Amino acid sequence: MAIATATRMGPKTETTFRVLAPVAVGVIVLGVWQFLVTVVGVSDYLLPSPASIIEEFIQFWESILSASILTGTNALIGLVVGSLVGIALAAIAARWRAVDQMSAPVVASLAVIPIVALAPVLNSMYGADSQFGRQAIAALASFVPVFINTLRGFRQTAPVHRDLMKAYAASSGQVLRTLTLPTARPFMLTGIRIASSLAVISALVAEYFGGPRGGLGGLISTSAASSAYARAWAYVVASIALGLLFYLVTLGLERMLQRHAPQARRRP
Amino acid sequence: MSAAVEITGVDKTFDTRSGAVQALTGIDLTVEAGEFVSLIGPSGCGKSTLMRLIADLDEPTAGTVEVFGKGARQARLDQEYGIAFQSAGLLPWRTVAANVALPLELHGVASAARSTRVAELLDMVGLSDFADRYPDQLSGGMQQRVAIARALAEQPRLLLMDEPFGALDEMTREKMQSDLVRISAETGAAVVFVTHSIPEAVFLSDRVVVMSPRPGRIQEIVPMRLGAEAARAARTEELREERAFFDMVTAVREALHQGSPVGTAPRGLENR
Amino acid sequence: MTEVGAREANAVTDAAAVVAPGDAGARAAPPRRPGAGRGGRAGRGFAAWIWGLVGILTIALIWEGYKLLGPADGVVVGDLRIMPRTTDLAMPHVWQMLGRLFEPVTRADDALPLWAAVALAALTTLGIAAAGWLVGVVVGIGLALVMQRWRIAEWGLLPWIVLSQTVPLIAFAPIVKSWGSRVEIGAFEWQDWMSVALIASYLAFFPIAIGALKGLQSPDRIHTELMETYAAGYWQTLVKLRFPAAVPYLLPALRLGAANAVIGAVVAEVSTGLQGGIGRILIQFAGQASGDPAKAWGPIFGAIVLGLVAAGSVALLGVILSNYRRNEEHA
Numbered sequence: 001m002a003i004a005t006a007t008r009m010g011p012k013t014e015t016t017f018r019v020l021a022p023v024a025v026g027v028i029v030l031g032v033w034q035f036l037v038t039v040v041g042v043s044d045y046l047l048p049s050p051a052s053i054i055e056e057f058i059q060f061w062e063s064i065l066s067a068s069i070l071t072g073t074n075a076l077i078g079l080v081v082g083s084l085v086g087i088a089l090a091a092i093a094a095r096w097r098a099v100d101q102m103s104a105p106v107v108a109s110l111a112v113i114p115i116v117a118l119a120p121v122l123n124s125m126y127g128a129d130s131q132f133g134r135q136a137i138a139a140l141a142s143f144v145p146v147f148i149n150t151l152r153g154f155r156q157t158a159p160v161h162r163d164l165m166k167a168y169a170a171s172s173g174q175v176l177r178t179l180t181l182p183t184a185r186p187f188m189l190t191g192i193r194i195a196s197s198l199a200v201i202s203a204l205v206a207e208y209f210g211g212p213r214g215g216l217g218g219l220i221s222t223s224a225a226s227s228a229y230a231r232a233w234a235y236v237v238a239s240i241a242l243g244l245l246f247y248l249v250t251l252g253l254e255r256m257l258q259r260h261a262p263q264a265r266r267r268p
Numbered sequence: 269m270s271a272a273v274e275i276t277g278v279d280k281t282f283d284t285r286s287g288a289v290q291a292l293t294g295i296d297l298t299v300e301a302g303e304f305v306s307l308i309g310p311s312g313c314g315k316s317t318l319m320r321l322i323a324d325l326d327e328p329t330a331g332t333v334e335v336f337g338k339g340a341r342q343a344r345l346d347q348e349y350g351i352a353f354q355s356a357g358l359l360p361w362r363t364v365a366a367n368v369a370l371p372l373e374l375h376g377v378a379s380a381a382r383s384t385r386v387a388e389l390l391d392m393v394g395l396s397d398f399a400d401r402y403p404d405q406l407s408g409g410m411q412q413r414v415a416i417a418r419a420l421a422e423q424p425r426l427l428l429m430d431e432p433f434g435a436l437d438e439m440t441r442e443k444m445q446s447d448l449v450r451i452s453a454e455t456g457a458a459v460v461f462v463t464h465s466i467p468e469a470v471f472l473s474d475r476v477v478v479m480s481p482r483p484g485r486i487q488e489i490v491p492m493r494l495g496a497e498a499a500r501a502a503r504t505e506e507l508r509e510e511r512a513f514f515d516m517v518t519a520v521r522e523a524l525h526q527g528s529p530v531g532t533a534p535r536g537l538e539n540r
Numbered sequence: 541m542t543e544v545g546a547r548e549a550n551a552v553t554d555a556a557a558v559v560a561p562g563d564a565g566a567r568a569a570p571p572r573r574p575g576a577g578r579g580g581r582a583g584r585g586f587a588a589w590i591w592g593l594v595g596i597l598t599i600a601l602i603w604e605g606y607k608l609l610g611p612a613d614g615v616v617v618g619d620l621r622i623m624p625r626t627t628d629l630a631m632p633h634v635w636q637m638l639g640r641l642f643e644p645v646t647r648a649d650d651a652l653p654l655w656a657a658v659a660l661a662a663l664t665t666l667g668i669a670a671a672g673w674l675v676g677v678v679v680g681i682g683l684a685l686v687m688q689r690w691r692i693a694e695w696g697l698l699p700w701i702v703l704s705q706t707v708p709l710i711a712f713a714p715i716v717k718s719w720g721s722r723v724e725i726g727a728f729e730w731q732d733w734m735s736v737a738l739i740a741s742y743l744a745f746f747p748i749a750i751g752a753l754k755g756l757q758s759p760d761r762i763h764t765e766l767m768e769t770y771a772a773g774y775w776q777t778l779v780k781l782r783f784p785a786a787v788p789y790l791l792p793a794l795r796l797g798a799a800n801a802v803i804g805a806v807v808a809e810v811s812t813g814l815q816g817g818i819g820r821i822l823i824q825f826a827g828q829a830s831g832d833p834a835k836a837w838g839p840i841f842g843a844i845v846l847g848l849v850a851a852g853s854v855a856l857l858g859v860i861l862s863n864y865r866r867n868e869e870h871a
Binding site for chain 1: 697
């Protein structure tokens, strides 16, 4: 029934529904939440009320901000380093097949193993007072999607375009500049966008594995451990905002650079 | 002055998983400067391969290919030819103008000269109004016109075209053929044109090279009596309905049939 | 704004495709899909293994080379140490790490060898991750079915599902810990391991939901119209057309879900302090690293194997279902 109605919807109605539906879902969830807390009386440790979270958020604003900056910096450094290394290595792997074959299983494994497990040894390698371990984790986590997507992008040049370049007797630098890089760019940007979320998540989660305090992850676990649940939630809200910020910035970057480039056709 | 293309004793063998495949054998062909030559034949006769050898996109196993008296490789490095493929092969992230400018850019033409030339070319193919569009905003026929403009960008004395109109509908195709006749007359370039359409070959060419498959070889070279080079510009739409045109179509068909089992038309050919 | 929902979905489908088979990820994986290559398949598979081994050896060589040549206190630029210290404490030799696996965990007489302790812990974590993965599969496919059936549900839910994964909701893990042993519903008592499985399932459901939705929506119009001409109902269309068509999308999603479940389980073990799993010994042995630096690497190798086993078992599913994957491009 709903399908039938949906298909007959005018474009305007459809637009309205596309906006309204998620908003409605959000409002309903918030409503149920508030209802659970105030009417049903769910305990604080399970679900603090939205109001008390906002209260804590305002009260601890300064520590939230500095923790966000700390974790955000780690994630940003990791993202930048991981992306650069990923792109560089992908370029090398695209050029030399041996490197590709050597790195392929390692990268495939990196994609499925819990990289944060490295956090404890990285802390001892770099010293317990260093943020470097977290940055390294974020970099490793960012590296994987950037490498995989960029390498795929480097392999997307169409045969007709390669023939064309050969017919023009273009130098390998010219081929790289006019064909290979522009072809790979959307893939590269997609990789970076995916990596942006992973970088924040990894930098934050790495804090659970020890090392210096003061980041969002550390504060969430200390607050939860001292039964300050609403405060822990406030830090969670901050980390959500941080993750969203990273995602939206990379998404914006992608849109900006790709405005006129129709995405290369992907295999479904 | 040397011939545009001089092919002598060319063989081409491809190594595939199921063993070596003889794609071309014993090819001898000369294309004079300013001459329009079509290569026609059923699928697998090696007509595209032959064109790729002239363009130095592949290398012959035996024999020599010379373009304007030079080896094919040197001719490519010196940019002696312009090329258009079956798919337009435009770079999707470049505008129409930037696509046409691509070869000029690669070969270091100054920016001012480049934009003048691009404007001329787009005018020639009738796409001046679309200079700032992107390829995905154009129809297939328009994309192909951009590709032809790009092939003409450096005023080559030789134009290589691999079924450039193959993917177009009949109406557009006839329009493009007329355009090509006009453009090639204007520029005086020699053209090697790969096609699988008999009327197309007859309408466009000074000579039609009929090829047959397994192994790819030249079956017969049919001279067209529709008008010498000088009269190329005079080929108009009316020609398609003249008696001489049908005679030529028949001649090419008969040449094609010699190379294949009697009674059945060779596969992959259009008699439209 | 209106378009964001749909495009976002695409965006994250890419995310699900990060390690999707047939994409670069799988081409990378040494165990090739059956029928992946047309000729010399066995030879190429073997070569891939060799190359992979060379890759791992290269990493070990870089490690040892740096340890040999690098300064003892690492490379420090300003206040920032950009390369690690090379002491045996910070960087044990590769052979020490491997050798340590076969020595007992502690000095106690009945102590297991390290590898056995790690394997036990890894199995525990694998069990929890599997439970979480199963929940994730049920929830993910359920959501996909709902979203496929009613477009309004897709519009309403998809943006939130996508959003939920671009933000580090795993930050909840320490809070979920507090639910343990406090939630009781009748005879049912919330166990600590359930908190861990819950977080694992939360990380697992997302790629599955997106992959399943994409798969269920993948049949061509001609196929759905064919089913219409047969007057097939919703369920028949689902069973005969949509599910089989979804297989190529679902498999990578399930594999990514499995990898995510393992990551979620390990992280949740650490942040909830659950005993018995690999997350716990990761922290515990790292704490002993000042006296026994090689020991900390045992659980790391365990976590790596764990991730590979989880993803590999799902890949086995792909072998069973290979008939539904004929249209996949063989890389």
